[in-house]
Amino acid sequence: xxxxxxxxxxxxIAIIGAGPTGLFAAFYAGLxxxxxxxxxxxxxxxxxxxxxxxxxxxxxxxxFPRVLAKDLAGSLIEQGLQYKPTVCLGEQVTTxxxxxxxxVFNLSTSKQSHRTRSILIAAGVGAFSAKTLPLTNAGQYVxxxxxxxxxQVDTFRDKRVLIVGGGDSAVDWANTLSxxxxxxxxxxxxxxxRAHEQAVAQMGRSAVAVKVFHELKAIGGEGRIEHATIxxxxxxxxxxxxxxxxxxxxxxxxxxxxxxxxxxxxEGAAIKVDGMMQTSRPGIFAAGDVATYxxxxxxxxxxxxxxxxAVNYAKHYLDPAANIFPGHSTNLKPPQGGAHGR
Ligand code: NAP
Numbered sequence: 001x002x003x004x005x006x007x008x009x010x011x012x013i014a015i016i017g018a019g020p021t022g023l024f025a026a027f028y029a030g031l032x033x034x035x036x037x038x039x040x041x042x043x044x045x046x047x048x049x050x051x052x053x054x055x056x057x058x059x060x061x062x063x064f065p066r067v068l069a070k071d072l073a074g075s076l077i078e079q080g081l082q083y084k085p086t087v088c089l090g091e092q093v094t095t096x097x098x099x100x101x102x103x104v105f106n107l108s109t110s111k112q113s114h115r116t117r118s119i120l121i122a123a124g125v126g127a128f129s130a131k132t133l134p135l136t137n138a139g140q141y142v143x144x145x146x147x148x149x150x151x152q153v154d155t156f157r158d159k160r161v162l163i164v165g166g167g168d169s170a171v172d173w174a175n176t177l178s179x180x181x182x183x184x185x186x187x188x189x190x191x192x193x194r195a196h197e198q199a200v201a202q203m204g205r206s207a208v209a210v211k212v213f214h215e216l217k218a219i220g221g222e223g224r225i226e227h228a229t230i231x232x233x234x235x236x237x238x239x240x241x242x243x244x245x246x247x248x249x250x251x252x253x254x255x256x257x258x259x260x261x262x263x264x265x266x267e268g269a270a271i272k273v274d275g276m277m278q279t280s281r282p283g284i285f286a287a288g289d290v291a292t293y294x295x296x297x298x299x300x301x302x303x304x305x306x307x308x309x310a311v312n313y314a315k316h317y318l319d320p321a322a323n324i325f326p327g328h329s330t331n332l333k334p335p336q337g338g339a340h341g342r
Contacts, residue, residue, distance in 0.1 A: 010104045011035040011086070013314050014116035016093055016259075019047020020072070021288030021303035022122035023080030028311040029120075030083020032326055034318075037114050038085045039107075041092040041127040045080070046073030048124065051149060052169060052252075055176050062301055072300075088112075092127050096262045098283075105283065118314045121259060121271060121279070121286040122307065128254035133164075135219060145225025147247050150176075156245055158182045162228055164216055165249035171195035171203050173247055178206045185241065187214035187230055219246060256290070267292050277310035283317055285310040 013029050015022045018040035029036045044050055049058075054070035061067050081087065091109035096119075098105050107114045130148035132138060138146060147155070150173055161181040163174050166188035172195070174186045186203070191212040193200045203210060211230070217238060218229040225246055231238045256269055265272040265280040270292035277285045287306035289298045296302075316324045326332075 008115060010102075010115035010117050011037045012116070012318055013037075013118045013120055013311070014039060014105070014107055014114050015085075015120045015122055016040075017047065017122035017124055017288070017290070018042075018045035018080075018087070018089070019122065019124045019288065019303075020049060020076055020300050021124070021307045022047070022120070023076040024304050025120050025122055025287060025307035025311050026080040026085045027082065028308050028326075029314070030085065031329065031332060032311060032315045032322075034311070034315060036083070036085035037088060037116060038080070039088045039091050039093060039109060039114070041090070043090045045077050045087065045089065046070075049073035049076075053172060056172060058300070060299065060301060062304075088114075092257065094258045103283075117283070117318055119284045120277075120307075120310050120314060121284065121290055122288045122303075123256070123259065123290045125254040125289055126256040126259070126269065128252045130248070131251045131253055133216065133219075133248055133250075135216070138219065141219060141221070141225050141246075144223060145221065145243075145245050146219065147245065148249075150247065153177070153180055156181045156247075159244035160242060161185070162187065162216075162230075162241060162243045162246045163249065164188075164246065165251070166190065166192070166212075167194040167249060167251060168196060168199065169249035170247075171199045173249060174203050174208045174210075175199060175206060177247075178203075178208050181245075183207075183209070185209040185211065185243075187211045187216065189213065189215050189233060216246075270296075275309075276313040277306055278313060278317075283314075285314050 012034035014037045015025050016039050018038050026036050026038045049069040050073040056069050057066045058069055059066050091111045093109050095108045105116050156177050157180050159181050160183045163170050163186040174184055178184050186208055213234050214230050215233050217231045220227055228241045228243050229238055271279055271286040271290055273286050273291045273293050277287050279286050287310040288303035312324050315322050
C-alpha cells in the first residue's frame with residue numbers, strides 16, 4: 001500500500017540508486033547540508049560492486065592501487081551514510097509528479113511515496129534483476145538450494161555445487177567457490193566464454209569440472225535441490241548429477257523502467273544531461289552510468305565527479321544564493337560523530 005506522506009516536509013534531494021555514484025552523492029549532499037533520501041531497488045547498498053563482483057579487484061578507483069569491490073563498496077557506504085540520509089532499500093521507483101504550487105516532487109515507489117525538492121538519478125544500468133531458469137519447478141527451490149546471487153560464500157561450504165553460465169559471474173564464482181565448496185561443476189552452453197580470459201584460464205587450472213556444450217534440463221529434490229539433469233546440446237546425451245546447490249548466472253535484465261516515462265530526454269537507455277548534470281526537467285539531475293553527454297565515459301571515477309557536480313548544482317537550484325563551489329572539504333567540519341572531511 002502506498003502511504004500518504006503529504007504532512008512530512010520534503011527532503012532537499014532524493015537520490016535514486018545506492019551504487020558508487022549514489023552513495024558518493026549522498027555524502028556530498030550531506031556535506032552541503034542537504035537532507036537526503038537514498039532509494040535503491042536492491043536490498044543492499046553498493047550496487048554492482050556489492051552484488052555482481054564483490055570479490056573482484058578494481059584497479060582504476062582513484063587513491064587505491066587495487067581494491068576489492070566489496071571493500072570499496074564498504075568504504076563508500078560508510079562515507080555515504082555518515083550524514084544519516086534516510087535509506088530506503090528494496091524500493092523500485094514508479095511514478096513522478098511535480099506540484100508547481102509548492103515546487104515539490106512526489107516520487108512514488110513500490111512501497112511508499114516520497115516528497116522531495118530535487119532528484120538525482122544515479123540508477124546505473126537501471127533496476128536490475130537476475131534472469132531466471134525457464135524450468136517450471138524452479139521457483140519452489142529458490143533459497144532452497146537454487147541461487148541467482150551469492151550473498152554468503154559460506155552457504156556453499158563443502159557443498160556439491162553446479163554453476164550455470166559462461167559470463168564473468170559464473171566463472172568468478174566458480175573460481176571463488178572452488179576453494180570453499182566440496183565440489184564445483186560449471187556447465188556452459190557453448191565453448192566460448194564471455195568471462196575475462198584470465199578468469200577462464202584460472203578456472204582451467206582449478207579443480208572446477210567444466211562441461212562446455214552442456215545445458216540444464218531438469219532439477220529436483222524433496223523440499224530442496226538434490227539432483228539435476230544436464231545434457232550435451234550436440235549429442236542430446238543426458239547426465240544425472242547429485243548436487244546440493246545450483247548457482248544460476250545466466251545474465252541480468254536491466255531497465256530504466258518507469259523512469260522512461262518521466263518526460264526526460266533520453267538517448268537509448270541513458271538520460272541526457274548538460275554540463276551541470278541537469279536533465280531536460282528542472283530540478284532533476286542524473287549522474288553515473290545512467291547519464292550521457294558528449295564524451296561520456298562510464299567509469300566509477302567519472303561517476304564520482306558527476307555526483308559532485310550534480311549535487312552542487314542541485315544545491316544552487318534549491319537555493320540560488322548558495323555557492324555552487326562548495327569549498328575544499330579540508331575546511332569543512334566533519335559530521336557529528338562521523339569521519340573527518342578531507
Ligand atoms: P552475462 O555476461 O550476460 O553472461 C551470461 C552467461 O549466461 C553467458 O555465458 C550466456 O551464454 C549464458 N546464458 C544466458 N542465457 C542462458 C540460458 N538460458 N541457458 C544457459 N546459459 C545462458 O552475465 P554475467 O556473467 O552475470 O555478467 C553481467 C555483467 O556484469 C557483464 O557485463 C559482466 O562483465 C559484469 N561482471 C563483471 C565482473 C568482473 O568484472 N569481475 C564479474 C561479474 C559480472 P552465451 O555466452 O552463450 O550467451
